[in-house]
Amino acid sequence: MKQALTTEHPTELAQKERRTLVRVALAGVIPLAAIIVLFTTDVPIGQPHLIYRYSPWWVLRIWPALVAVLISVPTACALFAALKPTCRRRVPLAVCAIIGYIALVVWTLFAPPNYVEQHVFNLESPSHDGAFVLESREVSSVNLYVSETFYKRLALEPQDMRGRRVLSNPPGTTILAVLCRRAVDASPSLKGWLIDVFDLEAAQDPEKRDDFAADMALAIVFTMIWGCAIIFGYRLCRLWMSPLPSAAVALACVFNPSTVDFTPGKDPAQLVTVLALAWTWMAAYQRKSRQMGCAAGVVVAFATMIGLIHMWILAIVAGATLWHSLKKESSLRSWITCCTLPATAGAAVVALLAYLTLDWNIALTALMTGLKYGRIQENVITDPLYWTLVGLPMFLLFIGPMLWSQLLTMRRDTVDSPAVLGRYVLTCTVVVLTFTYLTANNNETPRLWMPFIPLLIVGMALGRSAFRARSARSRRVCCVLILLQLFVTVAHWSLMDVRESEYRLSTGRMFD
Numbered sequence: 001m002k003q004a005l006t007t008e009h010p011t012e013l014a015q016k017e018r019r020t021l022v023r024v025a026l027a028g029v030i031p032l033a034a035i036i037v038l039f040t041t042d043v044p045i046g047q048p049h050l051i052y053r054y055s056p057w058w059v060l061r062i063w064p065a066l067v068a069v070l071i072s073v074p075t076a077c078a079l080f081a082a083l084k085p086t087c088r089r090r091v092p093l094a095v096c097a098i099i100g101y102i103a104l105v106v107w108t109l110f111a112p113p114n115y116v117e118q119h120v121f122n123l124e125s126p127s128h129d130g131a132f133v134l135e136s137r138e139v140s141s142v143n144l145y146v147s148e149t150f151y152k153r154l155a156l157e158p159q160d161m162r163g164r165r166v167l168s169n170p171p172g173t174t175i176l177a178v179l180c181r182r183a184v185d186a187s188p189s190l191k192g193w194l195i196d197v198f199d200l201e202a203a204q205d206p207e208k209r210d211d212f213a214a215d216m217a218l219a220i221v222f223t224m225i226w227g228c229a230i231i232f233g234y235r236l237c238r239l240w241m242s243p244l245p246s247a248a249v250a251l252a253c254v255f256n257p258s259t260v261d262f263t264p265g266k267d268p269a270q271l272v273t274v275l276a277l278a279w280t281w282m283a284a285y286q287r288k289s290r291q292m293g294c295a296a297g298v299v300v301a302f303a304t305m306i307g308l309i310h311m312w313i314l315a316i317v318a319g320a321t322l323w324h325s326l327k328k329e330s331s332l333r334s335w336i337t338c339c340t341l342p343a344t345a346g347a348a349v350v351a352l353l354a355y356l357t358l359d360w361n362i363a364l365t366a367l368m369t370g371l372k373y374g375r376i377q378e379n380v381i382t383d384p385l386y387w388t389l390v391g392l393p394m395f396l397l398f399i400g401p402m403l404w405s406q407l408l409t410m411r412r413d414t415v416d417s418p419a420v421l422g423r424y425v426l427t428c429t430v431v432v433l434t435f436t437y438l439t440a441n442n443n444e445t446p447r448l449w450m451p452f453i454p455l456l457i458v459g460m461a462l463g464r465s466a467f468r469a470r471s472a473r474s475r476r477v478c479c480v481l482i483l484l485q486l487f488v489t490v491a492h493w494s495l496m497d498v499r500e501s502e503y504r505l506s507t508g509r510m511f512d
Contacts, residue, residue, distance in 0.1 A: 017476070023408075024409050024481065024484075025405075025484055027405045027407070028402070028404055028405045028484040028485075029401065030404050031396065031397050031398070031399065031400070031401070031404060031488070031492070032401075034397055035496075036495070045394060046390065046394060046443070047390050047443055049443070050443045052496065052498045053498070053500050053503050055494070055496055056497065056502050057497075057502050058495055060113040061493070061494040061495075062494060064110075064111040064494075065493065068104060068107050068486075068490040069486075071100055071103045071104055071107060072104065072483070073483070074096070075096075075101060075103075075104065076479065076482045076483050076486065078093045078094075078096040078097040079094075079097035079100075079244070080244065080475070080479045081093050082094040082096075083243045083244040083475075101230070102227070104255070105226070105227035106223075108223060109219065109220065109223045111493075113502070114505065116198050118501040118502065118505070119215065120212050120215050121501040122264075122501055123219060124215065126165070129265045129266050132173045132174045133218065135174045135177075136174050136175075136177035136181060137211075139174065139175075139178050142175055142178060142358060143359050143360075145174070146358055146359065146365070147358070147360060151365075151368060153167055154368055154372050167369070167372065169306070169308065169369065170304060170305050170306060170307065170308065170365050170369055171365070172305035172307070175305075177218055181217075183217065185210070191210065194213040195209060195213055198213075200212050200216075222264035223263060225269040226254070226264070226271060226272065229253075229269075229272040230251065232275035232278075232279045233271075233275045234246050234247060235279045236275060236282060236454075236458065237249045237458065239279075239418075240286075240418040240468065241468060244475055244479070245461070245474065248402075248467070248478040248485075249402070249457055249467060252400055252401075252403075252457050253271070253275065253453060253454035253458070254271060255485060255486070256399065256453060256485065256489055257397075257398045257400055257488070257496075258399065258449075259453075260490075260493050261496050262450070267447050268450065270303075270309070271450070271454070273306060274303075274309075274310065274313050274454060276299045277299045277300060277310060277313055277314060278313065278317050278455065278458075280293075280299055281314075282321070284296055284343070285338065291342075292338075293339045293340075293341070293343050293346070297345060297346025297348070297349075297350075298346040298349070298350050300314055300343060301346070301351055301362060304362055304363075304366050305360075305365075308369060308370055309451050310451075311366070311370075312451075312452075313451060315428070316428045316455055317455075319428045320421060320428045321335060321339065321421070324417075324420060324424050350362070351363060373440075388442060391442035391445040392437070392445065394446055395446055400485060401481070401484045401485055402481055402485055403453070403456060403460070406460045406464060407460075411464075413465045414462070415463075418462050418468070419468075422459045422461065422463050423462075425458065425459035426455075429452055433449065446498070447498075
């Protein structure tokens with residue numbers, strides 16, 4: 001059949017596209033506009049016993065924010081030019097884009113005012129990622145900790161526990177903190193470099209200076225791991241999308257207000273395992289690859305050492321692909337033989353190695369932590385119901401422009417097999433979020449739901465032609481979204497003090 005000819009004049013088409021881009025941009029800035037209004041009117045964000053504070057040093061944050069914008073614009077332009085089909089200087093432009101992204105990742109570490117004090121505060125605070133650091137200082141033997149000590153801690157009553165944040169997760173992050181500390185202690189040159197770069201000589205106590213050096217080493221590791229998550233996000237998107245849309249979606253999965261506000265930290269860093277799990281499982285299903293299925297199992301096993309949230313991620317991708325396979329003839333068999341069985345084998349191999357080398361029973365640790373989670377978090381699960389309802393608006397303020405633009409201005413206009421799979425991913429994610437919203441701790445939805453943002457974004461994007469079509473219009477939409485994602489995220493960051501580090505440091509209240 002011949003394609004119907006359009007009767008619209010080129011000028012009218014150009015005007016229509018401009019209107020579309022304006023609508024996309026306006027939808028994307030809604031969460032930022034809301035944050036600005038709340039900031040100027042000093043309306044608290046959150047619940048009475050947990051408020052996400054605004055930065056008392058927001059004036060000082062303007063200048064590093066401008067630096068990020070200066071990095072972002074040429075980075076986005078280089079990426080757009082490098083991925084243009086007719087580009088003749090693809091490699092140097094791509095290198096420029098990669099360098100720009102690395103610069104943005106490094107920027108998140110050095111951008112906060114008095115960044116050393118802020119990161120050290122976070123990594124010394126029992127209510128933040130410091131819970132893992134403080135726990136790691138008491139670990140003399142990793143084998144003994146993962147095989148006995150952690151279980152003894154879990155057996156305590158909640159009121160007797162020390163570090164509920166530690167016991168709400170498997171001990172993987174604690175072990176990472178142990179390894180960072182040992183690396184710093186074992187390498188005088190590394191310790192000296194950290195002390196010089198971060199000007200830690202001001203700490204007169206040598207023991208404190210060593211602690212701060214190890215803290216900053218962990219902060220660097222957290223930031224690097226988080227930055228690397230974009231690689232797996234890009235590979236996930238490339239299963240169905242062309243390069244520029246894949247880059248736009250992957251950037252939104254990793255670089256958004258929720259992640260940047262909490263970087264460096266355990267929660268943004270675990271996006272690397274979330275996206276690695278989603279990519280390997282989807283690649284195994286899409287390509288009918290047993291090797292990728294086995295890789296998915298390996299990722300699941302390692303991810304389970306870090307956080308139980310990965311079990312929900314596995315449930316979403318496994319459930320969505322199973323649902324999709326049941327709608328296709330002869331696909332259920334490949335789902336079992338290429339995804340489920342190889343993944344089980346891969347996870348079993350890692351679990352066996354962990355048991356033989358560390359006496360660490362990964363499955364038992366995950367089970368015991370999951371069974372104890374409700375008791376551990378009992379005092380922070382929101383009650384009454386009307387305070388529970390605050391969690392969702394908080395999350396929507398932190399998800400970033402990509403999701404808002406898709407929700408409000410991009411209709412689902414692709415109906416092929418990947419689009420159907422995307423709808424199933426989206427549906428399964430919403431079901432899981434609804435369940436956790438009503439039954440678990442939602443005091444901190446922007447942080448706790450961080451791992452679900454990539455699944456929401458990718459699930460939506462698979463049904464939008466702007467991310468699936470190979471057209472000039474699609475490229476322009478993606479370029480606008482990349483710039484919007486970078487600008488809104490940086491502007492959002494400039495206003496927030498979500499860990500209260502600046503508030504505590506400026507008031508001197510510290511750990512009370």
